[in-house]
Amino acid sequence: MIQTYNISDFPSLQSIDDQFMLERFENLQRPPKFQWPYKRSFYEIMWLTSGTSTNLIDYQQVTVEPNMLFFIYPGQLHLMNKMESVNGFSITFTEQFLLLNMPNEDAISEFCFLDNCYASSFFKLDDKAIEELSPVLNLMLNEITRTEKSPSIVANLLSVFLNRTQRLIIENDKSPQDLTNIVRFKQLKKLIEGNFTKESQISFYADKLNLTAHRVNEICKQVTKKALGEVIRDRVLLEAKRLLLHSVHPIGQICDDLGFKDFSYFSRQFKKRTGLTPAEFRKQMYDKYQNS
Template sequence: MIPTYNISDFPSFQAIGSHFMLERFECLQRPPKLLWPHKHSFYEVMWLTSGTSTNVIDYHRVTVEPNMLFFISPGQLHLMNKAESVKGFPITFTEQFLLLNTPNRDAIKEFGFLDNSYASPSFKLDNCAVTELVPVLDLMLDEIVRPEKSSFIISNLLFVFLNRIQRLIDVDTPSARDLSNVVRYKQLKKLIEDHFEKEGQIGFYADKLNLTAHRINEICKRVTGKPLGEVIRDRILLEAKRLLVHSDQPIGQISDDLGFKDFSYFSRQFKRQTGHTPAEYRKQMCDQFQNW
């Protein structure tokens, strides 16, 4: 069973209930028996100022270096190796906290970088970007250490901070994404998350969003560079990986649970995408996690 941690599991004076925390890595208090890998119920923007840290996010390995932002979304599988030289700031928050002061419930969907299923989960800051972000970070740090800290002020500063990150990413990758497509894609991603085990047909998702199959495929390609069918297959593959590594279910049962009527077809598809049979992958990854 993969544990899911809340912000309140990391005790800190520099927190607002279970909705926001801004701490220094060197001062961060972790749960006494923190288990790796694990999931978060919150968003995290990790900003390293020194040291390096190797992270595995949903089985993709990323090395985070100084002045690099690293993004983790709720529900993603996260594994980080220990690095004593790491300094910087983990900024953690819930969707509820971010939307505290805006009537626009879709505002979080506008921050494409928070959903790293289609983009790199990290972003390297140049000197100009650091200069733009540091003043906002300093204001949040100044407010979070006050005895009577204001949720209103910090939520608004967080919104500014995330908007500046999005602007920096958009400048760096101008062809990245049209905002309306990002919002639509995030709605689609939520539907896939809820239905991928049973529904693999493009028409199902098009109907749910009141779009044509052509239009929903076009949005998917513009945002992720992949057609919708491939995005759905990627999500099924991710779930297969999670179950192979973190459950004792027989491989045939995993195949059935993910909607494959033919086990041999499941095995062929898995090997085509990973280069390993399900049994080989299970052994390889279990051995790897034991060595972390």
């Protein structure tokens, strides 16, 4: 099964309980018997200053280069294939830590980049962005390396870092999104996460959000360019891929666990979306990644 790690699993003096850590890549320690790929219970922002890192996030490959912010959110499957002369910083934090200085969860949802709901999983920093973010990062480093570190100060500095990042991304976005739609979509995304194996009807999600089915579909299309039905199917497909590669369950059981009543239909739909049958996908991905 896929291992899920918490911040406290990564030994560091530059951390606050199981809530926050800021470490240089070259000093980052991994847990004993560390397993790739893995899931995390926390957010991570990677900022490389030199070298390159090839990452597989939920089967999407991203090469992180110097002065690029790379965002990973809780629950994503992460495999780092290759690291070449990597230096830089890893900022990890939980939602609970963010809430220290925010009024509610909706305020967190306004950070469009934190869970890549429509934005890219990375952001290339130009000279202006580096000039804006570097002083805040240095202040966080100064505070987190103190013997008596203040969670409140670190949380405030993290909030400044995230808000500046948000502003830079919006300024760079040629078609910025309505923040209200982003907040609504993230609420919808949480509902999908807890119900995608048993609920595929738009009306279910619309009722939970006190919106019409038309409005929910409209929000989905504006944020992701996809209808709600396709967003749900994407989530089911991702879980199918995860279970095929990282569990020993028979394909028939995976089909049942994902709410399919007909194995042939599951197999046809999987091949339609990936070009491979579930068995072919399991073999191909195992050969490619399990032995990385």
